[in-house]
Amino acid sequence: MDATVLNTYTVYVYCVSRWAFMYRLLFIYLFLSFSNLAFCEPLRLLNWEDYIAPDIVAEWEAKNGKLEQVYFDSDQDRDAILINSQRHHIDVAVVDEVIASRFGREGMLLKLTEERLPSLKNIEPFWRKRCGDYAIPYLWGTLGIAYRKDKLKKAPEKWADLLSPSPDLYGHISMINDYTDILAPALFHLGFEVNTDDRGKLKQAFDLLKDQTGAVLTYEYPISYLGYSDKAEDLHMAMVYSGDQYSLNELAEAEDRWGYVVPEEGTVLWVDCLAISKSGKNLERALNFVNFISQPAQAARIASYGAIATPNSAAKAMIPLEQLNDRSIYPGEEQLSNIYLYQELSKSNIEVRLKITNAILNIHESKNTN
DSSP states (O other): OOHHHHHHHHHHHHHHHHHHHHHHHHHHHHHHHHHHHHHHSOEEEEEOTTOSOHHHHHHHHHHHOOEEEEEOSSHHHHHHHHHTHHHHTOOEEEEEHHHHHHHHHTTOBOOOOTTTOGGGGGBOHHHHHHHGGGOEEEEEEEEEEEEETTTOSSOOOSTHHHHSOOGGGTTOEEOOOOTTGGGHHHHHHHTOOTTOOOHHHHHHHHHHHHHHGGGEEEOSOHHHHHHHOTTGGGOOEEEEETTHHHHHHHHHTOTTSEEEEOOTTOEEEEEEEEEEBTTOSOHHHHHHHHHHHTSHHHHHHHHHHHTOBOOBGGGGGGSOHHHHTOTTTSOOHHHHTTEEEOOOOOHHHHHHHHHHHHHHHHHHHHHHHO
């Protein structure tokens, strides 16, 4: 080969190799940049306030980046945020079993399998069935009454104690602003089925709740109310979820100020599930996060922190015996015989319950402004 041609060819090969090398470097740089950007972008969890152990969050963040929590105070608020999850950038959400099923069918949630989520194998079959194919059980409990032991001479026993309180409790009770939960005490007190679609029975429940409005201090979630309100000391009795009494004691900085009872007429068994939004930008990290907090050790720490029951069978061996034997956390057989499950309601039933809830809130507001 001619020397001039050889030199030209050598220069050409060198230039091509150099540009190829630079393109590879550029590709690696861009790949790492996007990877770091995904890592730096916070994973967003839609959650109740104080519903995950802080040390669990810290442990996750140390290895996986920021976890940003978006709090809600009612199921309606949660649903509204989750419906617009793309706008709110929600990756993972705490939902109830009814919404897990409904939003899953509507294509909003990622379908979860043991292949995607190995920690599913630790969940008891009953609870897996409750949360369905689009969510994994997180925590469960009952609906009941929390009360100030230093303010009430006697612990409440029935829903009537909350619905028709004694005169000294007027202006000192709270109810949960939720179209399903708010009606439960009245329906149980009247002896009706908690999922009833009967308009006459719902009207009777509405009448009870309407008569109660004058005694109600707030319809805000009590943990939130005690956390910010200058009238926090005025709250003496509240409709709550089991486990809330421990958060209320923590907020009051008093270990045994608030007690909890399941009323004699019966109550509902609720389960909160973890779901992954299909519109989230961090699906892989969301799966890793849900799998992480559903491992037995982490599930036990979360349940122990909140003093709430875990559906994770492998985690129970790590729960303190004091909590396992606490019937306000893990109900006994006698209590379970008088506990019922929520079912998915028809659209018309939901509409009626929403109207009742809004009417109650408006009546309460009008009484407070007059």
